[in-house]
Amino acid sequence: MAAIGTAPPPSVAAEAALAVPGVAGLQPRLARSLAAAASPTRPETTAQRIPPEAGVRTDQMPDGSGWHIEVRCILVEGHRVVEAARNVHDQVRAAVLSYLAAHGAPVAVTVTVTVTVTRIVVRDHAG
Amino acid sequence: MALDDPNAQPSEPPRNPGRPDDPAFRDAVPLAGDQVLPCGRLLSQAWEQAQDGMPAADAHATSCPHCREAVEGLARLNVATRALRAKDPPGLRALADRVMSIVRAEVRLGRLLPLADTVLDLRIAESAAAKVMRQAADTVPGTRAATCRLAPAGEGTGVQVTMTLAAALDRPLPETVTQVRRSIIHAAGQALGMAVTTVDITVADVLEPFAPPAPAGSGPTTGGGA
Amino acid sequence: MEQPGLTQPEGDLPDGLLAARAAEGDDDAFAVLVRRHSRPLLGLAYYMLGSPQDAEEAVQDAFVSAWRRLPEYRQAAEFRTWMYRITVNRCLNMRHRRSPPLPLDAVAEPATGDEAGSPARAAEEDAEVAALTCALREMDTGLRICWILRELQGLPYKEIAQVTRASEPTVRGRLFRARRLLKEAMAPWR
Incomplete structure (x- = not known):
């Protein structure tokens, strides 16, 4: 098996996804979001406390x-x-791909996009 | 459960011998700690009639001075009760937001279903797609969607929809169902980009005209006791 | 209170439909249910527990628990009844957990009529409410629940019986005793 170097950081994918029109946020995996929601802080801060990378998984x-x-x-x-x-x-x-090329590790990349929630803008401005 | 308390049931309540001819009295059983008024009626009965409107106040209740006096004994309590009812409990405003923040973090996705792209791997959560389908059904007059399940149909990107509806009976149901199906297929294609192959619709309930609950502070005191 | 209906297309739906949607993960439908039932449930918890923080915690837990259990909820009971039942259980558990009696919040002294100037009506009403709140706290839990559900929230006897898992005659008996106790407790202020 060929060495393919270190994984691309999830923040690269997260930033690219968030820049797409219509994307309000990334959906963190359950354990992450539960921990944040259960903390005693006010809900307004919850969304900011979970980094968007939590909605990216790299394998x-x-x-x-x-x-x-x-x-x-x-x-x-x-x-x-x-x-x-x-x-x-x-x-x-x-x-x-461009990140990997810049870091000297040009390898194959496949992407799956899962839309988890569609939100009505007026009601939920948290994203 | 801690609610059970041994004194709740009056043990063998004695039938009061007085006034057997009074129809409102005949069925009344004294409650624990009850009291017979000089007119022969029970205190509990006079109070229930006045506070809960049950059974409908009769001529005796409105004319009898003893019953009236018994009911007037509650006036002070009723004033305080009304004032209490009008108060918003503390913390009300923040509560719904906090609950929904936890609930949204515990999103239930359901299955992941293919979007109509035969090349890329694009998926949508069943709960998100169902929300769009229900909205589409709701736009048809006289219908509201209840449940909506989605499942992959066959090998490709096809999806089948199974929905239950509440529908008003003022128009023919087959027509309503056809309209809902059309609306769902349209929304799936336009809003989602999903290839819906079949839509199974069951009318499971009659849609009654619905009045949202009474506004805050308008509590009981009259009627609706039983 | 929230402004109903304006931004909520589901604001006009009956509880049963909203619960069916929420059971399948529709958080917007659940949000309508939460806004619709928050006030009475929080009132119930507040007058049962005596502390705003405990009341909020109880109702928040009750709603979150309902959200998790909705997929198994088969609508055997009305959503409202089911929700009341979860909240009552939650409150009872919290009372058991806290052994010392709850400290009373500052209860306003009743306004006395013979002081200089006539007492403001608002102050008098506050005093009445304080006296009632105080009497409620001292009352047996079973009686208190029945009284709150009937007199503050207007539930019919049948539903109170379902919420408290008691028979209707038991509910009537409790309500009668609660009224009698509260009436007596209010009397000294006269």
Whole structure:
């Protein structure tokens, strides 16, 4: 199995996803968000306390040829979901590839985008 | 549960011998610590009639000075009760936000379903897609969606939808169902970009005109006791 | 209170439909239920526990527990009844956990009529409310729950019986005794 170097940091994928129109936030995995919600701080600060990287998961491909990245995102209503997801896919993949190229480890990258929530903007301005 | 208390039930309440001809009295059983008024009625009965409107106040209750006096004994308590009822409990404003912040952190995604892209791996959570489908169903007059489940259909990106509805009966149901199906398929294509293959709809309930709960502070005291 | 309906397309839905949606993970539907039922549940918890912090904690826990249990909730009871029951249980557990009696919040002295100037009506009302609150706290829990559900929240006897898992005659008996005790407790202020 070829060495593929260190994993691309999740913040690279997270930043690229958050820049896509219609993306309100990334959906952290459960354990992360529960810990934050159960803390005694006021709810306003909860969203800021979970870094967006918590919505990104990076795995080495089974054959060792590169990285598989899953991004879970929260969309606001008013954007066609499949298009926003496609956009997230393309932006995340491009950002990660360019990061890897700049760090001398050009390998394969696949991206899965999961839309977890669609939100009505007026009601939920937390994202 | 700690609510059970041994004194709750009056043990063998004695039937009062007086006034057996009074129809309102005949069925009344004295409660623990009850009191027979000089007119023969029970204190508990006079209070229930006045406070809970049960059974509908009869001629005796409105004319009898003893019953009236018994009811007037509660006036002071009733004034304080009304004032208490009008007060918002402390912490009300922050409560809903805090609850929803925890609930949203515990999102229940359901299955992950394919979006209609045959090349890329794009998915949407069942709960998010169902929300859009329910909104689509709600736009059809006289219908409100209840449950909505989604499942992958076959090998490709197809998805099948199973929904239950509450529907008003003022229009033919088959027509309503057809409209809901059309609305769901349209929303799936336009808002989501999901290839819905079949929509199974069951009308599970009759949609009654709904009045939201009474505004804050308007509590009971009259009627609706039983 | 929240402004109802304006930003909530689901604000006009009956509880049963909202609960069915929430059971499938629709958090917006659950938010409508939370806003609709917060006030009475918090009132119940507050007058049962006597402390605003404990009351908030009890109702918050009750709602979060309801959210987790909704997928198994088969609507055997009305959502409101179910929610009341969870909250009552939560409050009872919290009372058991705290052994010393709760410190009374500062209770206003009743305004006396013979002081200089006529007492303001608001002050008198505050005093009445304080006296009632005080008497409520000293009353047996079972009686208190029945009284709160009936007199502050307007639940029918049948629903109170379901919430407290008691028979309707038991509820009537408790309510009668609660009224009698509170009436007597209020009398000295006259």
